[in-house]
Amino acid sequence: LITHLTSPTQRQRPTAIYATMKAFLVLSGAVLSAIPSSHAFQPPSISHAISTRRISSHADIFSSASSSISLSNKSIHNESRDTSTTSSNTISSLEKSITSSLVAATILLGASASAWAVSGGGLDYAGLDISGQDFSSGNYKGKDFTQVLAKGTTWAKSNVQGCRFYNAFMINTDFEGADARGASFDQTNLEGANLRNGIFSGAYFDKTLLDVANMEGADFTDAQIPTKTSISICEREDVKGTNPTTGVDTRESLMCLD
DSSP states (O other): OOOHHHOOOOHTTTHHHHHHHHHHHHHHHHHHSSOOOOOOOHHHHHHHHHHHHHHHHEEEEEEEEHHHHHHHHHHHHHHHHHHHHHHHHHHHHHHEEEEEEEEHHHHHHHHHHHHHHHHHHHTOOOOOTTTTTTTTTTTTTOOOTTOOOTOOBBBBBOOOOOOOOOOOOTTTTTOOTTTTTTTTTTOOOOTBOOOOTTTTTBEEEEEEGGOHHHHTTTTTTTOOOHHHHHHHHOTTTTTTOOOOTOOOOOHHHOOOOO
16 A cells, blocks of 8 residues: 555656655555554443444444545546647647648748749759850740850740849850740840840849840840849940830830939
């Protein structure tokens, strides 16, 4: 019984310990009261009768105490089972949370991959030296030419819609008659580039647009160009003509004030 009371399980169950101790005290009291005092004197017949009644009464008490201990043990087992169930539920909830987080992360990564595909179409030609190569009259829609080395490369009459030429070195390149709608030329070196009759509506440029060699007949409708750069471009002599494909006047597409 003492081992039972001092076990780790009992130390964590104050209610069960109280019930068990109470039953133990009742049982102890019953046993002690059953021992007759050495100074008391009673006739044999009366003493025998009283002892018999006491033994019967204490047997009932012992039975009751045993029942109390049994109930205490059941309570302990029930609490242990409840604790186990709670722990299992907690672990299950944690697993669900981790799974949900992984699913959410997968969705976010998928969305990021899709966005990257739209903006650049993957790595494609990024970082390559394609100087002097001929990409004319081809379909390169959505391809990524980020940071390419493309000196003297030609994309004349090619479809380069949505292509990414970010931070590329494109000296003396040829985009004559190319369809470059929505293409990105941010931080691109365009020194000496030929944009004649090209379609650049909705394309993205920065101040390096000032370094191109020819803009005659190019369509820049809704192109994203810095305001100061646009003002300077409109002062150029080659900003004239009409695009042969779209029929848009070059100066009007740049919103030049004549």
